[in-house]
Amino acid sequence: MKKQAKRALTALLAVLLLAALAACGQNGGAKPETGDTSSSGSGQSAPLRDVKVVLDWSPNTNHTGLYVAKDQGFYEAEGLNVEIMLPGSGGADAMVASGEVPFGVSYQEGVTQGRTQGVPLVSIAAVIQHNTSGFAAPVDRGIKTPKDYEGKAYGGWGSPVEEAILKSIMDGAGADVDKVKFVNMGEADYFTAVKRDIDFAWIFYAWTGIEAELRGEPLDMQYVKDYSEKLDYYTPVIVTNEKTAASDPELVKAFMRATSKGYEYAIDHPEEAADILLKAVPDLDKDLVVASQKWLSPKYRDDAARWGEQKREVWQNYSDWMYERNLIEKPLDTDSAFTNEFLPE
Template sequence: MTNTTLTTPARRFLSRSPGRRILAGVLGLTTAVALASCSGGDDEAAPDADNPTHVALQFGWTPNVENMAAIVAEQKGYFRDEGLDVEILPGGPEVAADAQVVSGNADMAILTSESLANAVANGAPLVAVGAVYQKSPSVILTTDGSGINTPKDLEGKKFGISKTDHRVYEPFFTSAGVDLSKIDMVDTGADPASLVSGEVDAMSAVAANQPVVLRQQGVVTKEIPLADYGFNRWSGALTVRSSDLADDAQRQKVLAMARAIEKGLETAVADPDDAATVVYDAYARDLGLSIESQKEGAKIWADLATSANNRTTHIAEVDDAGVASQQEFFDKTGIKGTASQLYDVAASREAFGDE
């Protein structure tokens, strides 16, 4: 729910019953689809600021500055301005964000392009109407002085990687002209300790996560963005049920959610320090995160939101060129998905006022 007292949302989601949080993970897809088909309907009123409609927004992980667009929108009343009373549902390892939307527990989820494609390939009736981060946060992380300046420099070196990243990095290295057989791939997970200790020379990382942690420890880092080499996985995809876009009242509701998030994103990009403070006071403080890490992370996420090449649209709006870039990413990584069916360009244009 939209709150004027910043710490209230943190108390709310931290006290939410575990059974409610993991419900989507245990629902079968057949049941979830049936539930989704029963939600909404023509009798639902369109969003009205004087009589706000309850909506639920599912995060992929716990609330931090990666989700600053939605959190700023919640805290500054942008959802309320759109006639919505928003409830933020935290994510985590027990929560399947896509299933939360399919089941009807949430009206919108924040996904990556890859997770959206995989969900749809498995039968989930989902589509995205926007994408907050249209430049990938994935980077090769190394330390200053390592001599690693390009992906090719990893040949003959040890590269730390999490198991889930193999699917991305193996085709990435091939497309970047790197001889994969000359890289010693070490399963280190996401912990940067192996890089600091010298166990590996570089590692897979997220620009606003491991590099921030290391810099706060006094380690001078260097990052090589995968997006600079044509490997550009979007994140922050504003994902809804396909059926909601076919029903006028439901369509207006989810597009209003997208507009509120877009306004929150614009506010956060204009002042990342303030956005980080809002996130910290509302959620991150109770999660044990530091204000310093949130502020540095907010600046990085703000840059990722605005630095996609040749942007002529609203920040979170998706266009045909961007969708084509996701198809290229799918093709290179072997992900099953047709990007033009996963991202609704017309709905995105409608949401953000370009038609």
């Protein structure tokens, strides 16, 4: 594990914790406003409550259900005026943990790392049931198995988790992670980097993999979940903070009722949902959004009884894996990290 990357991660977590403590008592972005009104189902005007949800990254098909819930009036029907916003420089986790906004998009790894450092994030829904990420290479690199990573250049961003996952699946294949050359991709995208100085990288197939298909640049892909059940973790997830969950549960339930409807709509109507995302974010590539949405929509709920459902063993398995590899300093209190209580029945 690279010491510099580990120090950077520790510093980031400390910033998150300080932000959370500094904003103790806040519940920003979730206060009732009396100025905004809309028509209720009875035809009477009712005040809407202004609420913010912050994305983890630029808008993509992981987020479609949020945009559908806003476009189709599902939030409004719950009395909410929801603003979907991009993360600030501190990131979505810090904004939610501090109470600057009540809801955000995160991932299981971030919640796990944060909670073991005292950051009060709580996962309230799994956006996708199974991990769709993996290591991808252009087919001309001949990377068919983890053993083939030896002697190749991996492009990443310097996270200790990257090397740990590579080591984990390479160990299982009898390969040596020390024979991989690690290259920091910086601001380069996958397609630029593989033409420049790397052979493979960690991607989400629903976006980068689908884009490769559309470009006519086929990939060899090894999904990390196929090498260990402990790596079939939730990414992304929807989060809130402990204060909002404890002091305003009705807000969380209302937000999740509408959000669930948004993702269920996207499951049943992928092309229409893609159009809604494109209407909200017209700069996105239409062909990519439509193809990605068709691929991803059935994976939102997959084999779960309902969209958003989280399993304790998934949280336990991945946090155990992280602890075994010194990616977190103490075991996770699993039952405090996630809840299904705010999902509609």
